[in-house]
């Protein structure tokens with residue numbers, strides 16, 4: 001039995017969501033565009049918010065979702081029906097700009113190849129594709145390209161002004177560059193961070209020299225993500241082979257440096273969780289290593305995206321998520337660093353195993369994203 005919205009979120013991550021005809025028809029009537037753009041494995045689901053402000057990115061296109069007992073229905077309002085329980089939910093549409101084109105002298109592409117908004121944040125991707133090929137990711141299947149700065153700046157402005165889904169912060173993400181493109185990418189970080197009128201976070205594509213962390217701070221970047229993803233080094237060699245060559249020590253030292261520069265509450269690191277990736281015990285060691293360094297661990301539920309090499313594998317189980325969540329809370333508390341599970345932005349929790357706890361560590365939709373937590 002699913003009793004509350006916390007359990008509903010974990011259920012949807014592990015079992016997916018089916019869409020009824022009534023919900024599909026209502027969605028088409030209320031919002032121009034599809035239910036999801038399905039542009040990236042970990043954000044490919046349908047975004048919804050519950051009446052107690054839990055944001056959920058519910059998998060709909062993975063194989064397991066077809067067998068889900070959870071059904072999105074519309075009858076005067078949207079709700080999820082599951083095992084005779086009903087949960088009122090508010091759908092979060094795709095941005096209105098989803099069908100607009102960016103044009104310059106050399107290029108005509110959809111704006112969504114430059115950036116995509118989910119809930120309140122636009123994720124821009126200066127590098128299309130990726131030189132690495134992590135098994136849970138589908139970015140490497142896209143052709144490698146460097147995106148024009150003008151287009152990246154334009155899509156941020158368009159996203160801020162979007163009538164359906166206005167963005168209030170930016171994440172610079174995207175694929176890992178070839179070594180010869182690193183200085184180009186650093187220049188993009190600088191240009192975006194110094195010109196954006198909304199806060200900018202960077203998901204760092206790590207490389208040898210740590211000095212760029214200080215530069216990000218000088219350019220006004222609000223927060224950074226340095227993702228470990230797989231903590232066990234043997235599993236990492238299998239799942240994220242190129243990234244694993246940089247070693248866990250390299251990442252942990254980089255994270256420590258970033259916390260010194262940005263402070264607690266402004267550095268996070270994502271761990272992809274689920275038995276297909278690594279076991280619970282090993283993920284929890286990762287949570288501990290991060291929390292002890294003052295870095296927010298982010299529990300990212302593994303979903304076997306249909307365009308990834310792991311598309312036939314099991315998603316993370318409900319029981320593993322429940323254990324990981326509650327044990328991680330304890331680990332963070334015991335670390336004494338004041339850190340909690342990330343992300344701090346409540347709408348950005350949609351594809352993570354995190355929940356608001358009514359403290360000022362977490363930032364709701366109408367609060368300042370640059371505020372530091374009181375530790």
Ligand code: SF4
Nearest residue numbers: 130132134137139175
């Ligand atoms: S480095 Fe990042 S973008 Fe590239 S394949 Fe791995 S997860 Fe995907």
